[in-house]
Amino acid sequence: xxxxxxxAAALAACALTLSIPTVGxxxxxxxxxxxxxxxxxxxxxxxxxxxxDATAAEETAASGASNPTAGPPADPATAGGSTAGSxxxxxxxxxxxxxxxxxxxxxxxxxxxxxxxxAKDAAKEVIDNLNDSAQVGLTAYGMNTGSADxxxxxxxxxxxxxxxxxxxxxxxxxxxxxxxxxxxxxxIGEALKKAAAELPGDGSGGIVLLSDGEDTCAPPPxxxxxxxxxxxxxxxxxxxxxxxxxxxxxxxxxxxxxxxxGTYADAEDTTSLQASMQAAARTALTGYEAQxxxxxGGEDRAxxxxxxxxxxxxxxxxxxxxxxxxxxVRSYRFHLDEGQRGLLSATMIQPWSDSGRVxxxxxxxxxxxxxxxYCMRNDTTLASAMNLxxxxxxxxxxxxxxxxxxxxVEGSDCFTEAGDYIVTVERTGGSDQxxxxxxxxxxxxxxxxxxxxxxxxxxxxxxxxxxFLPAPGDQASPLGGGTSFGTAxxxxxxxxxxxxxxxxxxxxxxPVKYGQQIRVRADFEVPGxxxxxxGNPNLWILNPLRQEVTSVxxxxxxxxxxxxxxxxFGDEGHAYTGSRQATVLALNSxxxxxxxNLDGEDDPKFKTSPVSFDGFYYxxxxxxxxxxxxxxxxxxxxxxxxxxxxPTDGPGAEGAGDTGDDGDDQAAGGGQSxxxxxxxxxxxxxxxxxxxxxxxxxxxxxxxxxxxxxx
Numbered sequence: 001x002x003x004x005x006x007x008a009a010a011l012a013a014c015a016l017t018l019s020i021p022t023v024g025x026x027x028x029x030x031x032x033x034x035x036x037x038x039x040x041x042x043x044x045x046x047x048x049x050x051x052x053d054a055t056a057a058e059e060t061a062a063s064g065a066s067n068p069t070a071g072p073p074a075d076p077a078t079a080g081g082s083t084a085g086s087x088x089x090x091x092x093x094x095x096x097x098x099x100x101x102x103x104x105x106x107x108x109x110x111x112x113x114x115x116x117x118x119a120k121d122a123a124k125e126v127i128d129n130l131n132d133s134a135q136v137g138l139t140a141y142g143m144n145t146g147s148a149d150x151x152x153x154x155x156x157x158x159x160x161x162x163x164x165x166x167x168x169x170x171x172x173x174x175x176x177x178x179x180x181x182x183x184x185x186x187x188i189g190e191a192l193k194k195a196a197a198e199l200p201g202d203g204s205g206g207i208v209l210l211s212d213g214e215d216t217c218a219p220p221p222x223x224x225x226x227x228x229x230x231x232x233x234x235x236x237x238x239x240x241x242x243x244x245x246x247x248x249x250x251x252x253x254x255x256x257x258x259x260x261x262g263t264y265a266d267a268e269d270t271t272s273l274q275a276s277m278q279a280a281a282r283t284a285l286t287g288y289e290a291q292x293x294x295x296x297g298g299e300d301r302a303x304x305x306x307x308x309x310x311x312x313x314x315x316x317x318x319x320x321x322x323x324x325x326x327x328x329v330r331s332y333r334f335h336l337d338e339g340q341r342g343l344l345s346a347t348m349i350q351p352w353s354d355s356g357r358v359x360x361x362x363x364x365x366x367x368x369x370x371x372x373x374y375c376m377r378n379d380t381t382l383a384s385a386m387n388l389x390x391x392x393x394x395x396x397x398x399x400x401x402x403x404x405x406x407x408x409v410e411g412s413d414c415f416t417e418a419g420d421y422i423v424t425v426e427r428t429g430g431s432d433q434x435x436x437x438x439x440x441x442x443x444x445x446x447x448x449x450x451x452x453x454x455x456x457x458x459x460x461x462x463x464x465x466x467x468f469l470p471a472p473g474d475q476a477s478p479l480g481g482g483t484s485f486g487t488a489x490x491x492x493x494x495x496x497x498x499x500x501x502x503x504x505x506x507x508x509x510x511p512v513k514y515g516q517q518i519r520v521r522a523d524f525e526v527p528g529x530x531x532x533x534x535g536n537p538n539l540w541i542l543n544p545l546r547q548e549v550t551s552v553x554x555x556x557x558x559x560x561x562x563x564x565x566x567x568x569f570g571d572e573g574h575a576y577t578g579s580r581q582a583t584v585l586a587l588n589s590x591x592x593x594x595x596x597n598l599d600g601e602d603d604p605k606f607k608t609s610p611v612s613f614d615g616f617y618y619x620x621x622x623x624x625x626x627x628x629x630x631x632x633x634x635x636x637x638x639x640x641x642x643x644x645x646x647p648t649d650g651p652g653a654e655g656a657g658d659t660g661d662d663g664d665d666q667a668a669g670g671g672q673s674x675x676x677x678x679x680x681x682x683x684x685x686x687x688x689x690x691x692x693x694x695x696x697x698x699x700x701x702x703x704x705x706x707x708x709x710x711x
């Protein structure tokens with residue numbers, strides 16, 4: 001990835017002033033040499049806590065036998081499984097709802113809605129959006145006594161577990177929510193103790209607390225309770241939401257969150273309350289919810305497991321701790337007929353690291369002929385373990401259309417005959433915290449049948465700029481994004497709004513057919529505007545295989561490299577900024593979806609193959625802050641989108657979007673359009689240089705967390 005010249009020059013000057021190293025990004029190449037250049041760049045990046053300019057090259061051989069056989073079937077109970085600490089899956093969470101007398105106040109909106117009714121609606125909205133795998137309970141306080149002085153002794157013990165933590169029963173849980181009454185005292189400290197005790201095991205998990213005031217029963221002070229839980233070794237994060245609170249209550253609720261590295265959010269009305277509760281629940285439940293058909297891949301080529309098109313969930317065993325050493329190999333076998341094109345992606349789910357240093361993990365994918373292990377294509381992606389607000393690392397391989405003509409595509413000169421192919425996925429690197437922890441792996445195989453060029457227009461040779469979407473106004477519908485590609489909600493309304501926490505990535509999806517382009521606009525309200533460097537929004541457009549879609553900034557022809565775009569930077573399908581003001585990020589896919597976008601690609605900056613098949617495309621939005629100054633302060637954003645162009649039918653791509661979980665993300669195979677049949681994304685001068693340099697460092701550090709080391 002090329003660092004824009006203007007930014008590089010400014011950063012170099014600032015680096016001298018700040019005594020910091022200049023930041024670059026790893027370039028992407030395909031070569032027949034050894035991995036030495038990539039390894040050296042990665043090792044240097046880890047030592048310097050940032051990526052450096054490097055050229056990556058891939059090795060020419062993969063170990064293993066040449067006659068693969070099917071491996072043992074996966075154990076559905078363990079294959080691809082992950083714990084709360086592993087970055088995938090769901091951790092147990094207890095919701096705590098304030099039932100104190102002050103919740104009777106009818107001041108949430110101009111319709112006279114009470115705080116209690118608004119809280120119930122928000123809680124039920126959260127429950128409706130929970131995944132089937134969620135482990136959730138419900139606790140309320142203050143609803144069985146009055147708030148008179150004579151009732152304080154009883155009121156401060158009035159804490160009731162309405163539903164223990166367990167598999168989600170949405171209807172039953174919502175009935176319990178409806179039973180809560182606003183009546184008594186606010187024993188927050190004791191409620192936190194009880195909620196933590198209700199979490200399974202050692203009490204690890206999450207708590208989401210909604211309150212409209214401070215504790216009225218202390219001791220124990222609730223902030224002290226939170227601190228004691230952490231000191232006792234409980235891996236617990238408490239996320240608090242303050243509904244129309246005063247400064248004293250806000251301070252208390254913020255302290256609770258801070259002591260447990262949780263989050264705090266203010267809510268003043270029904271819309272902000274729903275958004276804040278959704279964000280808190282998502283953060284408490286999971287970081288990234290890995291999905292797919294459970295499978296256990298073979299440990300080498302000889303034991304490669306047969307797969308069909310679709311999405312699979314496996315796990316990569318422990319890492320080596322060294323970026324130069326591969327461990328955790330998984331192997332799979334698939335078949336391609338002549339004319340078919342194989343599209344593969346491997347997404348490795350890292351846990352969030354709070355080690356205070358930048359450690360690197362890489363996922364490497366190799367596709368080779370089952371008959372000749374030296375006939376291969378490969379891709380490696382390196383990512384920081386401190387991937388706050390970044391996408392998980394994904395490697396991608398496109399075999400090209402199998403047949404004699406495939407030899408014209410670079411790196412595909414031996415992908416010319418129908419037969420079996422082997423895909424191996426490896427893991428390298430790992431921090432001291434994570435190298436002994438298996439990482440969930442989402443493996444995708446999509447097979448696209450051959451196409452007749454006469455059925456489609458000539459491929460695009462340059463970007464097609466669309467107009468900016470209009471400002472969203474006040475018509476946005478509250479909608480929290482998914483915690484992963486597999487849980488991304490399909491966008492129906494043209495404008496939605498959401499609250500987002502620092503380090504969180506939210507995913508949405510939209511169906512796109514052949515002949516269509518997509519536009520997206522994100523209006524981000526930056527919290528804490530008084531701080532000089534903090535809070536960086538990111539926006540991506542990605543295809544069904546999680547590849548960044550070559551995109552352009554709307555309304556500015558030829559600006560597909562994002563040079564000279566004021567404070568908005570980007571490349572491929574990603575836009576980002578370090579602005580301290582309200583920010584608008586906007587992208588449109590550079591060309592319409594067209595199978596013939598596979599043809600050519602003479603300009604390495606203008607990659608059209610990611611928009612060569614239709615299906616669900618994704619929008620991802622994140623809020624990053626590597627300095628930690630905005631933790632606990634959610635940002636608000638509004639997402640506007642549409643699809644432009646006349647849709648046409650085209651070849652299906654079997655397996656695109658098929659997570660194997662009976663969700664609505666299933667593929668349409670055969671000759672149908674992908675997914676369409678299954679639808680139901682001086683000093684003053686010196687000071688200025690320091691501030692600008694720090695801002696650029698922030699932006700570039702964020703951008704270089706996920707460097708592609710191969711193709």
